[in-house]
Amino acid sequence: MAFELPKLSYDYNALEPYIDARTMEIHHTKHHGGYTSKLNAAIEGSDLEKLTIEEILQNISKHSVGVRNNGGGYYNHKLFWEIMSPNAGGEPTGDLMNAINKDFGSFSKFKTEFSNAAATRFGSGWAWLVNQNGKLVVSSTPNQDNPLMDLADVKGTPLLGLDVWEHAYYLHYQNKRPDYIDAFWNVVNWGQVAKRFV
Ligand code: MN3
DSSP: OOOOOOOOSSOTTTTTTTSOHHHHHHIIIIIIHHHHHHHHHHHTTSGGGGSOHHHHHHTGGGSOHHHHHHHHHHHHHHHHHHTBOSSOOSOOOHHHHHHHHHHHSSHHHHHHHHHHHHHHOOSSEEEEEEEETTEEEEEEEETTOOTTSTTOSSOSEEEEEEEOSGGGTHHHHTTOHHHHHHHHGGGBOHHHHHHHHO
């Protein structure tokens, strides 16, 4: 079974003014679309075609750099679209908020740590909120790596991810990555993040 580019549950302009429609359209159709088709090409005719993307990523050190980059790109962007929505932002509630307070001290301290991870990731990569068997930690990865990969420095289940590749923000924010990171908090769908936590 080939992987398919997932449809967004909102329009390309739905996250404005925080993420502009042109960036969303190019990011989804060209970048995510490219990772998806290159992943399918990289696994065509191999046993990997029978696996889920999570199963592929868990043993990524055994696979080619093409599967690593495009499999990561396929998974990371799918997560990214899902954890954002219009009319979002604010703060999480319930068990997720309790876990954030327990492991970071406060929601504000978590935001600062996550924003710092996103701002200081050198070059292209991602910032993550990671669930390690109930304990929450922040990390970042280069390129299209992620915490599901067996070769990640910080392993676990990604709950929240922020794409800090220049293609994610350059049209609107140019070199001002910190402004993009600040804007991101207005479109985080905490209900979806909480679903990933249970
Ligand atoms: Mn991207």
